[in-house]
Amino acid sequence: MPEGHTIHRLxxxxxxxxxxxxxxxxxxxxxxxxxxxxxxxxxxxRVRPYGKHLFYEYGDDVVHVHLGIYGKFETHAxxxxxxxxxxRLRMATNEHTVDLxxxxxxxxxxxxxxxxxxxxxxxxxxxxxxDRERFARSCARRAxxxxxxxxxxxxxxxxxxxxxxxxxxxxGIAPQRPANTLGPGEVDxxxxxxxxxxxxxxxxxxxxxxxxxxxxRRRGRPSDADRHYLWRRTDLPCRRCGEPIRTEVLGxxxxxxxxxxxxx
Numbered sequence: 001m002p003e004g005h006t007i008h009r010l011x012x013x014x015x016x017x018x019x020x021x022x023x024x025x026x027x028x029x030x031x032x033x034x035x036x037x038x039x040x041x042x043x044x045x046r047v048r049p050y051g052k053h054l055f056y057e058y059g060d061d062v063v064h065v066h067l068g069i070y071g072k073f074e075t076h077a078x079x080x081x082x083x084x085x086x087x088r089l090r091m092a093t094n095e096h097t098v099d100l101x102x103x104x105x106x107x108x109x110x111x112x113x114x115x116x117x118x119x120x121x122x123x124x125x126x127x128x129x130x131d132r133e134r135f136a137r138s139c140a141r142r143a144x145x146x147x148x149x150x151x152x153x154x155x156x157x158x159x160x161x162x163x164x165x166x167x168x169x170x171x172g173i174a175p176q177r178p179a180n181t182l183g184p185g186e187v188d189x190x191x192x193x194x195x196x197x198x199x200x201x202x203x204x205x206x207x208x209x210x211x212x213x214x215x216x217r218r219r220g221r222p223s224d225a226d227r228h229y230l231w232r233r234t235d236l237p238c239r240r241c242g243e244p245i246r247t248e249v250l251g252x253x254x255x256x257x258x259x260x261x262x263x264x
Contacts, residue, residue: 001069004051004158005201008126010073011049012202014056017075017096018044024092028083035108036089039063044091051124051157055114056091062114063089068104075099121157125195126202136187139179146182146190147175148251159194165230165256166209167193174262175255207231214239230256 022043025036039058048055056063065071080097083090089100100106109117122138123130138155139146149155150164159167168175171189173182182190201207208227215226229239233256234247243260 001160002052002067003160003163003198003201003207004049004124004126005198005207006205007052007054007067007158008049008198008202009205011047011054013075014047014054014073014091014098018091018093018098019046020044021093024090026090026092028087028090032089032106032108035063039108049124050118050127051121051153052160053117053121053157057111057114060111062109062111064105064107064109064114064117065100065103066105068102071101071103073098073100121153122155124157125191126158126198132188132191135191136184139182139187142179144179145176145250146173146179147255147257149179150194151251151253156191156194158198161253161255162207162228162231163194163197163209166207166228167197169229169256169258169262170209172262174264175250175257176264210239230258232256 020043022041025040027033027036039061042058042061045057045059048057052066054065056065076097076099078095078097080092083099085101087099087101088103088106091098123132123134135156139149142149147164147168150159151161165175167190170193171186173186173190197209206227208222210222210226210229214229215222217223217226230245233245235244237243238245238258238261241258241260243258245256245258247254247256249255
């Protein structure tokens with residue numbers, strides 16, 4: 001499932017080519033046909049990203065998209081090819097066409113329904129107006145492992161399996177540690193680390209969490225094998241201490257960690 005940096009990157013791209021335009025909307029697959037017809041020709045006010053959600057705002061109408069595991073967008077320069085596969089939503093201008101396939105959610109809602117979705121979500125580290133104290137309060141009242149809390153979108157929005165493992169590793173925090181045992185300084189550092197990593201993800205359009213000195217190739221663009229400290233590196237040596245990386249299921253997802261660099 002795309003993590004928050006991908007959602008913010010998509011919003012940036014779609015705002016650049018679609019915002020302020022009267023869009024031609026259609027649903028070649030047919031599952032969004034009536035709503036696409038109702039919005040066809042309307043001007044898109046903006047695309048708002050939040051956590052793992054996108055909101056395409058047309059005045060008093062909003063198209064809410066959550067990509068889930070299988071959803072993806074594809075952008076074409078004009079002339080766009082005929083729709084290929086199960087295109088749920090096609091948004092087109094004279095210059096660009098954006099196709100959406102396979103989302104978990106693609107629905108037309110009212111602004112108050114959008115606000116209700118946002119109210120269920122925790123603060124987004126990529127939101128410049130985010131209330132980081134809400135995340136601190138969520139940690140303080142939970143005895144569940146911090147590795148589980150980071151995947152709870154009601155505690156913090158947009159963080160996924162890669163970012164939770166990498167941020168905890170960088171800070172030397174064991175993922176199994178109860179969230180309410182973290183001190184204020186640790187929670188602040190965790191928020192700052194996640195925000196920094198996710199901003200890098202937006203800029204590079206991929207997740208890169210390693211420092212050059214911790215990579216096998218220390219100059220130039222990091223290779224795919226060098227981009228992460230832990231992700232999918234089970235039994236490989238820790239980049240900093242050499243201990244084999246371990247994996248366990250935490251929060252219904254595989255959690256990667258180093259028992260030396262992240263003592264319980």
